[in-house]
Amino acid sequence: MKILVTGAAGFIGSHTAERLHALGHEVSAIDNFSSYYDISLKQKNTETLARQGIIVAKADLRFADLSAYISEDIDAIFHFAAQPGIAADSTFESYFSNNIQATQRMLDVIETLEKKPFFVNIATSSIYGLHATLTESEAPLPASWYGVTKLAAEQLVLGYTRRNLLRGTSLRLYSVYGPRERPDKLYTRLIDCGLNNKPFPLYEGSEKHLRSFTYVQDIVDGIVSVLEHQEVCNAEIFNLGTEEENTTATGIATVEEILGTKISIQSHPPRPGDQSRTKANIDKARKLLDYNPKTGLKEGLEAQVAWFRDTFK
Missing domain, CATH: 3.40.50.720 (NAD(P)-binding Rossmann-like Domain)
Structure with a gap:
């Protein structure tokens, strides 16, 4: 085609x-x-x-x-x-x-x-x-x-x-992450901060946000x-998206675990219009498209970290 x-x-x-x-x-x-x-x-x-x-x-x-x-x-x-x-x-x-x-x-x-x-x-x-x-x-x-x-x-x-x-x-x-993720998005920013000793800007309250982080x-x-x-x-x-939910705090901790470092957090005021929870209901896609996401958060983030190291070395 x-x-x-x-x-x-x-x-x-x-x-x-x-x-x-x-x-x-x-x-x-x-x-x-x-x-x-x-x-x-x-x-x-x-x-x-x-x-x-x-x-x-x-x-x-x-x-x-x-x-x-x-x-x-x-x-x-x-x-x-x-x-x-x-x-x-x-x-x-x-x-x-x-x-x-x-x-x-x-x-x-x-x-x-x-x-x-x-x-x-x-x-x-x-x-x-x-x-x-x-x-x-x-x-x-x-x-x-x-x-x-x-x-x-x-x-x-x-x-x-x-x-x-x-x-x-x-x-x-739903909340897509992985290699080539935009620099303003959560995980590329986190990885950058963790590798380059920068403070990570965290919107107040967002560490409790739930997300269907999807590879x-x-x-x-x-x-x-x-x-x-x-x-x-x-x-x-x-x-x-994935039906698996993780908090932003879990995402931060996972990146810290992969990098073997503690990321400094810099608090910012809440962002208007930001979602407090995303959970993908994919029953329809499973039934009609045979859709079945399988990648766990740590596995996907390990791939993203490898991409970041290779791209910005």
Whole structure:
């Protein structure tokens, strides 16, 4: 199959592009190389992909001529590109334009095609709100601009499927970690602080937060399985994550154990919109996609530590 991956230079997008290529698909890839975090990390990812024959083109979904990337010879699109996180210095306009308008521009192009690609929208557990423990059929209650705009993007895609204007699905991912994780995320930051004797900024109360920390390759297993289950996935939402819950405090202790060091903690005020609990209910994905994440937290973090040491040596 010919597959387009947006946001392919990022954390999960790069792993998915790699996996799709390994499965024998012809992968094209785009990314806007946003300065939201250090661009050199995305460049490292693109170099890794390029060595496997996957070239990541620079294109911003908000402004580029998308007909150059979305055409009738594309069989599927995996849409990762988005304004991520709940950073205080990210404006509502950046979430709105990157998450809603960019998605709509893609759908506008797809609508003009006679043969339409299967559209896999990559969503987030932040859609559920402060307590992300719900099934896909329960009403979401997003509490951050990120969650609100990702829910809107999801509903744009599903609205097209309900009108039979395309076939597609939306996948809500839970607390993904592993090699290539963004530098603003929990574990890359923790590892950096532990190895380089820096204080770790911990938001007040977050050490008690419960998370379905899910290893990236387990997430990719679920994402790519959609290709083999397009009929059952069409117009549906799926949670992807692990059912195992760990507190942030447990995550910190696990990194300290792997590194053999004690990480200095620097307390920061609570972050508005942050989730107090995520627990992936994956009954639907287990039943319909045969989804079965298996990687334990320590095993996954050992792989992430090895990646960090190799990348930043």
